[in-house]
Amino acid sequence: MAAEASSTSPGAGVSPAARDSELIARILSGERKLFHELVRPYEKSVYFATFSILQNEADAEDAAQETVLKALKNLGNFRAESKFSTWLISIAVNEARARLRHARVLKFESVDGSSPDEDDGFTPSVISDWREVPLQTLERKELRELLQKAIASLPEIYREVLLLRDVEEFSIAEAAVALGVGEGVVKTRLLRARLMMQKILAPQLKSKRSGLFGLFRSRAGGSWF
Protein backbone atom coordinates (compact mmCIF):
# COMPACT_ATOMS: atom_id res chain seq x y z
CA MET A 1 0.00 0.00 0.00
CA ALA A 2 3.00 2.28 -0.28
CA ALA A 3 2.45 5.64 -1.91
CA GLU A 4 3.54 4.99 -5.44
CA ALA A 5 2.74 6.64 -8.70
CA SER A 6 0.18 5.10 -10.98
CA SER A 7 1.63 3.69 -14.16
CA THR A 8 -1.24 5.19 -16.12
CA SER A 9 -0.64 8.78 -15.08
CA PRO A 10 1.32 11.32 -17.07
CA GLY A 11 4.99 10.48 -16.97
CA ALA A 12 4.41 6.72 -16.99
CA GLY A 13 7.64 4.79 -17.22
CA VAL A 14 9.63 7.25 -15.11
CA SER A 15 10.23 7.15 -11.37
CA PRO A 16 7.50 8.54 -9.10
CA ALA A 17 9.84 11.37 -8.06
CA ALA A 18 10.59 12.34 -11.66
CA ARG A 19 6.92 12.12 -12.55
CA ASP A 20 6.01 14.33 -9.60
CA SER A 21 8.70 16.89 -10.47
CA GLU A 22 7.47 17.13 -14.02
CA LEU A 23 3.85 17.51 -12.94
CA ILE A 24 4.70 20.10 -10.30
CA ALA A 25 6.63 22.20 -12.82
CA ARG A 26 3.71 22.09 -15.24
CA ILE A 27 1.15 22.90 -12.55
CA LEU A 28 3.19 25.86 -11.34
CA SER A 29 3.47 27.12 -14.89
CA GLY A 30 -0.31 27.19 -15.18
CA GLU A 31 -1.62 23.69 -15.93
CA ARG A 32 -3.43 23.54 -12.62
CA LYS A 33 -5.77 20.75 -13.61
CA LEU A 34 -2.80 18.40 -13.54
CA PHE A 35 -2.93 18.65 -9.77
CA HIS A 36 -5.57 15.92 -9.89
CA GLU A 37 -2.98 13.58 -11.41
CA LEU A 38 -0.29 14.67 -8.98
CA VAL A 39 -2.28 13.74 -5.88
CA ARG A 40 -4.17 10.74 -7.20
CA PRO A 41 -1.49 8.14 -6.31
CA TYR A 42 -1.30 9.49 -2.76
CA GLU A 43 -4.90 10.22 -1.91
CA LYS A 44 -5.29 6.92 -0.10
CA SER A 45 -2.21 7.60 2.02
CA VAL A 46 -3.54 11.05 2.87
CA TYR A 47 -6.78 9.54 4.15
CA PHE A 48 -5.04 6.89 6.24
CA ALA A 49 -2.74 9.52 7.74
CA THR A 50 -5.68 11.67 8.83
CA PHE A 51 -7.70 8.65 9.93
CA SER A 52 -4.82 7.34 12.04
CA ILE A 53 -5.05 10.52 14.08
CA LEU A 54 -8.75 11.39 14.01
CA GLN A 55 -10.21 7.86 14.14
CA ASN A 56 -13.41 8.99 12.52
CA GLU A 57 -14.26 8.50 8.86
CA ALA A 58 -16.08 11.77 8.28
CA ASP A 59 -13.50 13.90 10.08
CA ALA A 60 -10.65 12.05 8.37
CA GLU A 61 -12.18 12.59 4.94
CA ASP A 62 -12.77 16.26 5.61
CA ALA A 63 -9.18 16.66 6.82
CA ALA A 64 -7.94 14.76 3.76
CA GLN A 65 -9.80 17.14 1.45
CA GLU A 66 -8.43 20.13 3.31
CA THR A 67 -4.94 18.65 3.05
CA VAL A 68 -5.16 18.41 -0.71
CA LEU A 69 -6.50 21.96 -1.01
CA LYS A 70 -3.68 23.26 1.17
CA ALA A 71 -1.16 21.38 -0.92
CA LEU A 72 -2.59 22.99 -4.05
CA LYS A 73 -2.44 26.42 -2.48
CA ASN A 74 1.09 25.98 -1.17
CA LEU A 75 2.61 23.95 -3.97
CA GLY A 76 4.95 26.83 -4.77
CA ASN A 77 6.51 26.36 -1.34
CA PHE A 78 7.30 22.69 -1.92
CA ARG A 79 11.03 22.07 -1.96
CA ALA A 80 12.29 18.94 -3.63
CA GLU A 81 14.50 18.05 -0.65
CA SER A 82 11.79 15.58 0.33
CA LYS A 83 9.40 13.55 -1.78
CA PHE A 84 6.13 15.19 -2.71
CA SER A 85 4.30 12.32 -0.99
CA THR A 86 6.19 12.93 2.25
CA TRP A 87 5.43 16.66 2.09
CA LEU A 88 1.78 15.92 1.40
CA ILE A 89 1.52 13.48 4.31
CA SER A 90 3.17 15.96 6.65
CA ILE A 91 0.43 18.45 5.73
CA ALA A 92 -2.15 15.73 6.42
CA VAL A 93 -0.64 14.94 9.82
CA ASN A 94 -0.55 18.61 10.78
CA GLU A 95 -4.10 19.18 9.56
CA ALA A 96 -5.42 16.22 11.55
CA ARG A 97 -3.49 17.18 14.67
CA ALA A 98 -4.78 20.75 14.45
CA ARG A 99 -8.35 19.46 14.25
CA LEU A 100 -7.79 17.29 17.28
CA ARG A 101 -6.42 20.21 19.24
CA HIS A 102 -9.28 22.37 18.15
CA ALA A 103 -11.75 19.76 19.31
CA ARG A 104 -9.87 19.62 22.60
CA VAL A 105 -9.64 15.90 22.32
CA LEU A 106 -5.90 16.01 22.68
CA LYS A 107 -6.01 16.40 26.43
CA PHE A 108 -4.02 13.51 27.68
CA GLU A 109 -1.67 12.59 24.89
CA SER A 110 1.62 14.30 24.13
CA VAL A 111 2.55 15.04 20.54
CA ASP A 112 5.92 16.56 21.32
CA GLY A 113 7.73 13.26 21.41
CA SER A 114 8.87 13.49 25.02
CA SER A 115 7.66 11.29 27.84
CA PRO A 116 5.70 8.60 25.98
CA ASP A 117 8.83 7.60 24.10
CA GLU A 118 10.84 6.77 27.17
CA ASP A 119 11.59 3.14 27.73
CA ASP A 120 9.49 2.23 30.72
CA GLY A 121 9.96 -1.48 30.45
CA PHE A 122 7.05 -2.27 28.21
CA THR A 123 6.78 -5.99 27.71
CA PRO A 124 5.15 -8.05 24.99
CA SER A 125 2.69 -10.85 25.52
CA VAL A 126 4.72 -13.93 26.26
CA ILE A 127 2.90 -16.79 24.67
CA SER A 128 4.12 -20.33 24.74
CA ASP A 129 4.51 -21.01 21.07
CA TRP A 130 2.95 -18.90 18.36
CA ARG A 131 3.66 -21.59 15.83
CA GLU A 132 1.20 -23.91 17.55
CA VAL A 133 -1.76 -21.84 16.29
CA PRO A 134 -3.64 -24.22 14.02
CA LEU A 135 -4.62 -23.27 10.52
CA GLN A 136 -8.36 -23.07 10.29
CA THR A 137 -10.62 -20.44 8.87
CA LEU A 138 -11.93 -17.19 10.24
CA GLU A 139 -13.99 -14.61 8.48
CA ARG A 140 -11.83 -11.86 7.05
CA LYS A 141 -14.30 -9.34 8.42
CA GLU A 142 -13.63 -10.53 11.94
CA LEU A 143 -9.90 -10.29 11.39
CA ARG A 144 -10.23 -6.80 9.96
CA GLU A 145 -12.26 -5.69 12.95
CA LEU A 146 -9.73 -7.15 15.38
CA LEU A 147 -6.87 -5.33 13.68
CA GLN A 148 -8.72 -2.03 13.37
CA LYS A 149 -9.80 -2.15 16.99
CA ALA A 150 -6.25 -2.87 18.13
CA ILE A 151 -4.84 0.03 16.12
CA ALA A 152 -7.60 2.35 17.32
CA SER A 153 -6.71 1.51 20.91
CA LEU A 154 -3.12 2.75 20.54
CA PRO A 155 -2.24 6.26 21.72
CA GLU A 156 -2.09 8.67 18.81
CA ILE A 157 1.70 8.93 18.53
CA TYR A 158 1.99 5.16 18.18
CA ARG A 159 -1.00 4.81 15.90
CA GLU A 160 0.30 7.34 13.40
CA VAL A 161 3.80 5.89 13.20
CA LEU A 162 2.40 2.38 12.78
CA LEU A 163 0.08 3.53 10.01
CA LEU A 164 2.82 5.34 8.13
CA ARG A 165 5.51 2.69 8.45
CA ASP A 166 3.65 -0.60 8.59
CA VAL A 167 0.47 0.14 6.65
CA GLU A 168 1.60 2.81 4.21
CA GLU A 169 5.15 1.46 4.09
CA PHE A 170 6.92 4.78 4.41
CA SER A 171 10.64 4.47 5.18
CA ILE A 172 11.80 5.42 8.66
CA ALA A 173 13.26 8.63 7.20
CA GLU A 174 10.04 9.51 5.35
CA ALA A 175 7.93 8.84 8.44
CA ALA A 176 10.25 11.07 10.46
CA VAL A 177 9.83 13.94 8.00
CA ALA A 178 6.07 13.47 7.76
CA LEU A 179 5.68 13.41 11.54
CA GLY A 180 8.16 16.19 12.19
CA VAL A 181 10.34 14.13 14.54
CA GLY A 182 13.78 12.52 14.37
CA GLU A 183 14.40 9.03 13.04
CA GLY A 184 15.34 7.84 16.52
CA VAL A 185 11.94 8.91 17.81
CA VAL A 186 10.25 7.06 14.95
CA LYS A 187 12.17 3.88 15.78
CA THR A 188 11.36 4.13 19.47
CA ARG A 189 7.68 4.74 18.82
CA LEU A 190 7.63 1.95 16.28
CA LEU A 191 9.04 -0.52 18.78
CA ARG A 192 6.42 0.48 21.32
CA ALA A 193 3.63 0.43 18.76
CA ARG A 194 4.56 -2.99 17.43
CA LEU A 195 4.90 -4.53 20.88
CA MET A 196 1.58 -3.01 21.91
CA MET A 197 -0.04 -4.56 18.87
CA GLN A 198 1.56 -7.89 19.70
CA LYS A 199 0.42 -7.66 23.30
CA ILE A 200 -3.15 -6.85 22.29
CA LEU A 201 -3.50 -9.22 19.38
CA ALA A 202 -1.36 -12.27 20.02
CA PRO A 203 -3.49 -13.62 22.88
CA GLN A 204 -6.71 -12.90 20.98
CA LEU A 205 -5.52 -14.53 17.81
CA LYS A 206 -4.16 -17.49 19.68
CA SER A 207 -7.33 -17.88 21.71
CA LYS A 208 -9.33 -17.90 18.52
CA ARG A 209 -7.42 -21.04 17.64
CA SER A 210 -8.09 -20.10 14.09
CA GLY A 211 -6.32 -20.00 10.79
CA LEU A 212 -6.34 -16.25 10.43
CA PHE A 213 -3.03 -16.28 8.77
CA GLY A 214 -3.97 -18.80 6.18
CA LEU A 215 -5.97 -15.99 4.59
CA PHE A 216 -2.86 -13.99 3.99
CA ARG A 217 -0.17 -16.56 3.41
CA SER A 218 0.35 -15.57 -0.20
CA ARG A 219 1.62 -12.18 0.97
CA ALA A 220 3.59 -13.52 3.83
CA GLY A 221 6.07 -15.76 2.12
CA GLY A 222 7.48 -18.81 3.83
CA SER A 223 8.15 -17.46 7.31
CA TRP A 224 4.78 -17.90 8.91
CA PHE A 225 4.88 -20.91 11.15
Place this chain on the structure above:
Amino acid sequence: MVLNCKHVWAQISNYIEGDVDPELREAVEQHLAHCRHCAAVLDSTRNILVLIADDRVFELPMGYSGRLHARLQQAIAAST
Protein backbone atom coordinates in the same frame (compact mmCIF):
# COMPACT_ATOMS: atom_id res chain seq x y z
CA MET B 1 27.41 -10.79 23.69
CA VAL B 2 24.73 -12.59 25.69
CA LEU B 3 21.23 -11.14 25.70
CA ASN B 4 18.34 -11.75 28.05
CA CYS B 5 14.69 -11.68 26.99
CA LYS B 6 14.21 -7.97 27.72
CA HIS B 7 17.23 -7.09 25.60
CA VAL B 8 15.75 -9.09 22.75
CA TRP B 9 12.31 -7.47 23.06
CA ALA B 10 13.98 -4.05 22.92
CA GLN B 11 15.57 -5.03 19.63
CA ILE B 12 12.63 -6.80 18.00
CA SER B 13 11.48 -3.83 15.95
CA ASN B 14 14.96 -2.99 14.67
CA TYR B 15 15.58 -6.69 14.07
CA ILE B 16 12.47 -6.91 11.91
CA GLU B 17 13.63 -3.79 10.05
CA GLY B 18 17.03 -5.40 9.45
CA ASP B 19 18.45 -2.44 11.34
CA VAL B 20 20.85 -4.13 13.76
CA ASP B 21 24.58 -4.61 13.34
CA PRO B 22 25.92 -8.11 12.58
CA GLU B 23 27.17 -8.77 16.11
CA LEU B 24 23.85 -7.85 17.69
CA ARG B 25 21.95 -9.79 15.05
CA GLU B 26 23.96 -12.90 15.86
CA ALA B 27 23.36 -12.44 19.58
CA VAL B 28 19.61 -12.03 19.01
CA GLU B 29 19.51 -15.12 16.84
CA GLN B 30 21.45 -17.16 19.39
CA HIS B 31 18.91 -16.18 22.01
CA LEU B 32 15.98 -16.93 19.72
CA ALA B 33 17.36 -20.36 18.96
CA HIS B 34 17.09 -21.30 22.61
CA CYS B 35 14.11 -19.25 23.83
CA ARG B 36 10.77 -20.36 22.47
CA HIS B 37 8.98 -17.47 24.21
CA CYS B 38 11.02 -14.83 22.43
CA ALA B 39 10.80 -16.76 19.17
CA ALA B 40 7.02 -16.71 19.55
CA VAL B 41 7.03 -12.98 20.32
CA LEU B 42 9.08 -12.34 17.19
CA ASP B 43 6.90 -14.58 15.01
CA SER B 44 3.66 -13.11 16.30
CA THR B 45 4.87 -9.52 15.95
CA ARG B 46 6.12 -10.12 12.44
CA ASN B 47 2.90 -11.88 11.45
CA ILE B 48 0.73 -9.09 12.83
CA LEU B 49 2.73 -6.61 10.77
CA VAL B 50 2.10 -8.66 7.65
CA LEU B 51 -1.61 -8.69 8.47
CA ILE B 52 -1.94 -4.94 8.97
CA ALA B 53 -0.04 -4.25 5.74
CA ASP B 54 -2.71 -6.11 3.80
CA ASP B 55 -4.72 -3.83 1.55
CA ARG B 56 -7.95 -5.48 2.67
CA VAL B 57 -7.63 -4.45 6.31
CA PHE B 58 -8.17 -0.75 5.73
CA GLU B 59 -10.61 0.54 3.17
CA LEU B 60 -11.44 3.99 1.95
CA PRO B 61 -14.95 5.34 2.51
CA MET B 62 -17.20 4.69 -0.47
CA GLY B 63 -16.97 7.61 -2.91
CA TYR B 64 -13.97 9.19 -1.19
CA SER B 65 -11.96 9.74 -4.34
CA GLY B 66 -14.88 11.21 -6.28
CA ARG B 67 -15.71 13.69 -3.52
CA LEU B 68 -12.06 14.66 -3.12
CA HIS B 69 -11.57 15.41 -6.80
CA ALA B 70 -14.90 17.23 -7.05
CA ARG B 71 -13.82 19.56 -4.26
CA LEU B 72 -10.42 19.95 -5.83
CA GLN B 73 -12.04 20.76 -9.16
CA GLN B 74 -14.04 23.54 -7.51
CA ALA B 75 -10.90 24.98 -5.95
CA ILE B 76 -8.98 24.86 -9.22
CA ALA B 77 -11.89 26.46 -11.10
CA ALA B 78 -12.20 29.20 -8.50
CA SER B 79 -8.52 30.03 -8.70
CA THR B 80 -8.30 30.35 -12.50
